[in-house]
Amino acid sequence: MADAAVEFLLGNLKQLLVYNAHLISSVKDQVDSLCNDLRLLAAFVKDTTESRSKHAVVKELVRRIRIEVYKAEDIVDMYVVHASVQKSRTSLEKAFHITDYPLKLRTVGKEIHDIRRRVKEIYDNKMFGYEALGRRESVTRSPPAVEEDNVVGFDKEAEKMVGWLKAEMEELDVISVVGMGGLGKTTLVKKVYNDPSIQYEFFIRSWVYVSQVYSRREVFLKILHDVTRENKDTSEWSVNTIADELRIKLQDGRYLIVLDDVWTKQAWDDLKMVFPNTKNGSRILLTSRNKHVALHANTNRPPYQLRFLTPDESWELLGKKVFPRGSHRPKELEDLGKQIARKCYGLPLALVVIAGILRKKDKTRSWWEKVEEKVNTYVAMEPEQCMDVLALSYNHLPYDLKACFLYFGVFPEDFEIPVRKLIHIWVAEGFIQRIGDASAEEMAEENLQDLVDRNLVLVEKRRANGGIKTCRIHDMLHDLCVKQAEEEDFFKEIKGLEPSSYIKSVSPTVFRRLCVHTRVSDYVSSKPDSPHVRSFLCYAKEETVLAPDLITYFPGSFRLLRVLDVRPISFPRFPSIQLVHLRYIALLGTFKVLPAAISNLWNLQTLIVETTFRNIEVQADLWKLLQLRHVYTSAASDLPTPSSKSRKGVKDPLVNENLRTMSKVSPNTCTDVIFARTPNLQKLGVRGNLMSLMEEKKGSCKFDNIAKLTHLETLKLLNDTYPISPLDGKLHGLPGWYKFPPKLKKLTLSDTMLNWEHMSVLGKLPSLEVLKLGDNAFVGECWETPDGSFVRLRVLEIGKTDLAIWKAADDQFPQLQRLSLKHCEQLVEVPWGLGGITTLEVVELSWTSHSAVASAHRIQKNFKLVIFPPDQETQT
Ligand SMILES: Nc1ncnc2c1ncn2[C@@H]1O[C@H](COP(=O)(O)OP(=O)(O)OP(=O)(O)O)[C@@H](O)[C@H]1O
Ligand SMILES: [Mg+2]
Structure with missing residues (x-):
């Protein structure tokens, strides 16, 4: 497979050159030529490996190239570190280091020269005998063997599809089933295809397995053969002759063609010409892993998204496979069997493979216990049956999506991944290629959506605007990511190791990213020194307080770090680090101050700080950090008001056009001078005594400054x-x-204790879509929602309040989709009028009164009602 790492490194090297032009000028020519050489190699890698991923020679070749590329990146990155240190030195210090700096420069020059030479060797000689490999081998895959008799579940799904096939519509209809690899798309379609009523309705039928590599000729011949049931000698026929013949034959009657496993839009475009619209209810059934392919074949009908099996169905399938009909099922294996089935997370393919493994030995508890402990490992032992099938999807990805996808492996298994975090990290890693005016974050969201449409990523929660809030990947795909990532030196998981083996397992390698999931404190105390590491991520469950002597040593020893995400490690103070490449940092600790040293992290894009204090003093000059995009602090950060250096008609040099998020800041920070520097701010959070924000002085107040943020969409008060x-x-x-x-668009208020009558102000906000009222945002017994308000509101959340009587009618929230009430314990009733809102999808009541629950039931029409705790339901 084409190596995601090589392509990315090139992108990163290019960026390094652009950003650091001023630092790198003395070796720029050498780096430029190196980039050119590497670009040639990358093209070579791509061309060579796409069709020959399994060939040992190719694997070795790619590995060698990757090592050279990594080395090149290390040298350039290290050089930037030295150059920036030199730049920040005083004249005296510079003079002191006068000899070592040019020496470093010469070394870099020499190393780059060496790499160029080795790259050239690889390219010129094609030294691994690549030439001898001959023509491209194709990645053909034989049609999958699916069981037709023992299909579990899918009855309703099949019924639905039979209904669509037999529907009265005369026009040719394309019906698609989509879902991840091994989910049972082929199985379901086969069940439908073999349904007696379908056989009766469609006299002309054909089933073709298209796959990633198809030949139009073979596909057409297969259909022609099925349709005519003749064995004509077609060896002399051109593809067009076959296509013409087929089209004519299909004109004759009502046909049903199954195109199984279609991978590209191109495949549909190649094949569609032979399917005439005979206006007699003919149908095409198509299966694909990719929703876009399905939509391309028929834009009028949303593809049918196949579901995962339920835990009961999973156990049923596993049971059927392990114990053939009539064989004895030992009762003592049932609980273990169910556990094993559950660990396949509803994926039939994994269940079938694990069943095969269980069948290999005697059915004893000890054997099943072993399998239960490591279901994934056992599945991975039969790569051809499962992992290779899933890997097809990975191999088919464009290279930028490959890196994004592999990143899912850095999170622990079964982890609900917050999309905002994922996107910030993707951007920091340099995975996102910007096109046109779209921001990096928007492009990243598109990449995520693409992975979802390819059925590689599952959406867990959505935002009010339909965007994805959290996501996850199937455990088998997680395993695929980890395996693939280790093979490509993309990242390494440090898990369950003894401290003594950390150094051995990690230091000598070239791994770019490390993720630690267990024994964090052991790992950190082993004083790791990993100069190659670009990202250090830690998602262990237990929190670890960092020993004072390690505060700066620990992140400081990863000199080329770009991403530092170590939420479970608690820092007693903010480390004073000089990591010039750092772009993303997320830290937890007892911080009172953001020190001045942060001002030197001049590549920083995202700063996330969680502290136990209410306020945090910012000594760092954040305005120096022109790449800074997002600042999140749990405490209110007090940004000093800078003295404005702008002169009339001259743009303030310290305006940060990139800054999108500042949350949270103190009310004192909301000055016109500060906001003049953040013209593109989209998200603002303010924490503190809000009275000072609203206080009028000479006819204006600080809140007026917020209104000047013309791009602001989200505000938290x-x-x-x-x-x-x-x-x-x-x-x-x-x-x-x-x-x-x-x-x-989105407003959150908490502890403001406003009287309900002031809601009329919020009701008039013309673009407001989401209103979250945290605890005690509004107080008072009665709220009568005025007419004609909240015209665009889609989500309303109300937290703890003493509200008892709420009067509202359906025309007051004409677009409401989700209503959530938490701890509204005095509320007597959910307003009757809300039941009439046609857009309402969900009403959630948590810890409300029984009478409110009962009233929600009375008005329930089309919306889903969620009650928490569930037992509150039964007491009504
Ligand atoms: N509902 C089911 N009951 C029993 N076995 C099933 C069921 N669904 C799938 N299987 C089995 O799981 C395996 C994978 O199923 P299938 O080939 O239909 O998946 P798919 O979604 O078509 O995968 P791909 O994307 O690779 O084409 C097959 O061995 C099949 O027999
Ligand atoms: Mg299939």
Whole structure:
């Protein structure tokens, strides 16, 4: 397979050159020529490996090339570190280092020269006997063997499909089934194809297995043969003659053609010409892993997304395979069997493979226990049956998506991945290629959607605007990522190792990324020194407090780090680190201060800081960090107001056009001088005594500055009045609706203790789609929602409040989709009028009164009602 790493490194080297042009100028020519050489190699790798991934010679070749590319990247990155250190030195220090710096420069020059020579050797000599490999071998795959008799579940699915096939519509219809590899698409379609009523309805039928590599000629001949049932000598016929003949034959009657396993839009375009629209109810059934391919074949009908098997169905399938009909089923194996089935997460292919493994030995508890412990490992032992089948999807990805997909392996198994985090990290890693005006984040979202459409990633939760909030991947695909990533030196998982083996297992390798899932403190205390590592990620469950002597040593020893995501490690203070390549940092600790040293992280894009304090003093000059895109702090960060250096008519040099997120800042930070530097801010969170935000002085208040943020879409206002009591800090009103940012879509308020009458202001916000009222955002017994308000609101969440009587009608929330009430314990009833909202999809009631639950049942029409805790339901 084409190596994702090689392509990416080239991209990164190119970026390095652009960003660091000023630092790198003395060796720029050498790096440029190196890049050219590498580009040739990358093209060579791509061309060579796509069709010969399994060939040992090719694997070795790719490995050698990757090593050279990695070395090149190390040298350039290291050089940038030295150059920036030199640049930040005072004249005296520079003079002191006068000899070592040019020496370093010369070494870099020499090393680059050596690499160029080796790259040239590889390319010129094709030294691995690549030439001898001969013509491309094709990746043909024989048609899958699917069971037709023992199909588990799928009855409803088959019934639905039979219905579509027999529907009265006369026009030719293409019906597609999509889903991840091994989900049972072929099995389901076969069940339908063999249904007696379908055989009766469609006299002309044919089944072709298209696959990744197909020949039009063979596909057409197979259909022609099925349709005519003749064995004509067609060896002299051209493809066009066969296609013409086939089209004519299909004109004659009502036909059903199955195109199984279609991979590309091109395949459909190649084949569609032989299927005439005979207007007699002919049908095409198509299976694909890719939703886009299915949509391309028929834009009018959404593809049918096949589901995973339920745990009961999984056990039924496993049971049927392990114990052939009539054989004895020992009762004592049932619990283990169910566990094993569950660990296949509803994927029939995995169940079939594991059943085969269980069948290999006697059915004893000890054997089943062994398998249960490591279901994935056992499945991976039969690569041709499962992993290779799944890997087809990976191999088919374009190279930028390959890297994005492999990244799913860095998270622990079965982990619900927050999309926002994933996207920030993808961007920091340099995986996202920007096209046109779209921001890196938008492009990253598209990449994610692409992986979802290819059925490689599962959507877990959606946002109000339909975007993906959290996602996950199937455990078998997770395994595929880890295996593939280790093969490509893309990342290494450090898991369950003894401390003594850390160094041995990690240091000598060229792994670019490390993810530690267990024994974090052991790992960190082993004082790892991994100069190659670009990303250090840690997702262990247990929290570890870092020993004071390691605070700076630990991240500092990864000198070329780009991503540092170590949420389970708690830092007693913010480390003073000089990591010039760092782009993403997420830290937890007892921080009071963001130190000045952060100002030197001049590639930083995302800064996430979680601290136990309410406020955090920012000593760093964040305005120096022009790549900075997102700043998240749990505490209110107090940004000092910079003295404005802008002169009339001259743009302030410290405006950060990239900054999208600042959450949370103190009310003091909301000054016009600061916001003038963040013209593209989309998300703002303010925490502190909000009264100071609303206080009018000379006819204006700080809140007016927020309104000037014309791109702001998300605003969080958290009223933290400490040390004043919440009651004394309650807000007495809100600014007029016209004083809110014009594009505001999502607003969160908490502890503001406003009276309900002030909701009328929010009701008038013209673009508001999501309103989240945290605890005590509004207080008072009664709320009468005024007419004509919340015209675009889709999500309304109300947290703890003493609201008892809520009067509202359906025309007050004409677009509402989701209503969530939490701890509204006094609420007597959910307003009757809400039942009439046609767009309403879900109503969630958590810890509300029994009478409110009962009222929700009374008004329930088309929406789903979710009650928590569930037992509240039974008491109504
Ligand atoms: N509902 C089911 N009951 C019993 N066995 C099933 C079921 N679904 C799938 N299988 C078995 O699981 C394996 C994979 O199924 P199938 O080949 O239909 O998947 P697919 O979705 O078509 O995969 P691909 O994307 O690779 O074409 C086959 O061995 C099949 O017999
Ligand atoms: Mg199939």
